[in-house]
Amino acid sequence: MRGHCILSHGFESGPEATKVTALADVAERFGWTHERPDYTDLDAQREASPVGDVIGRLDRLRALATAAAARGPLVLAGSSLGAYISASIALEIPTRALFLMAPPLTMGPLAALDAPKIPISIIHGWDDELIPAMSVAQWAHARRARILLVDDGHRLSSHVRASADAFAALLSEVTA
Numbered sequence: 001m002r003g004h005c006i007l008s009h010g011f012e013s014g015p016e017a018t019k020v021t022a023l024a025d026v027a028e029r030f031g032w033t034h035e036r037p038d039y040t041d042l043d044a045q046r047e048a049s050p051v052g053d054v055i056g057r058l059d060r061l062r063a064l065a066t067a068a069a070a071r072g073p074l075v076l077a078g079s080s081l082g083a084y085i086s087a088s089i090a091l092e093i094p095t096r097a098l099f100l101m102a103p104p105l106t107m108g109p110l111a112a113l114d115a116p117k118i119p120i121s122i123i124h125g126w127d128d129e130l131i132p133a134m135s136v137a138q139w140a141h142a143r144r145a146r147i148l149l150v151d152d153g154h155r156l157s158s159h160v161r162a163s164a165d166a167f168a169a170l171l172s173e174v175t176a
Helices: 018-029 054-071 081-090 133-143 157-175
Strands: 004-008 033-035 074-079 097-101 120-125 146-150
Touching: 004 018, 004 054, 004 081, 018 033, 018 074, 018 157, 054 074, 054 081, 074 081, 074 157, 081 097, 097 157, 120 133, 120 157, 133 146, 146 157
Parallel strands: 004 033, 004 074, 074 097, 097 120, 120 146
Antiparallel strands: none
16 A cells, blocks of 8 residues: 545535546555545535535544554545645645645635645646636745646536546655
8 A cells, every 4th residue: 555545525516526536546546545535414514604514524534634644644635625624634634745626725714725845736727716726826836836727617627637637646756
């Protein structure tokens, strides 16, 4: 086993979503174990915030990541809200690398997006209707993260293969 990947879906998505499923296939191909937590119960809790129970998502990922990191190398990946919680937890738990798809830079009253000094790869749509591409590019620049800007919107639905390829490049880098 090379390590373990935790792949977090976006808000109002699920563990069987196309992008995290494509990343799971890549992890398997590279010899990494993987899991795709289900946050749909937390997303449905709209009384907490318009994007559900973000603190509950953080707590769930923290528990999974703590257990995985105790067994070996850990890579966190996520889409949108899943990217936000992945980067947040990487600040707390030893993480080998981060893969962020359409990462939100802010999440209401919570801390602005931050990440540790580890390999970070980002894919983001030029036409993202929720998170301006140039803001994400500036965030990536400050952290010297690899960023791929594509002709797509927030869901990156036309770039599932490009997302998987970028994730494969990141796994190649951290397993070399």
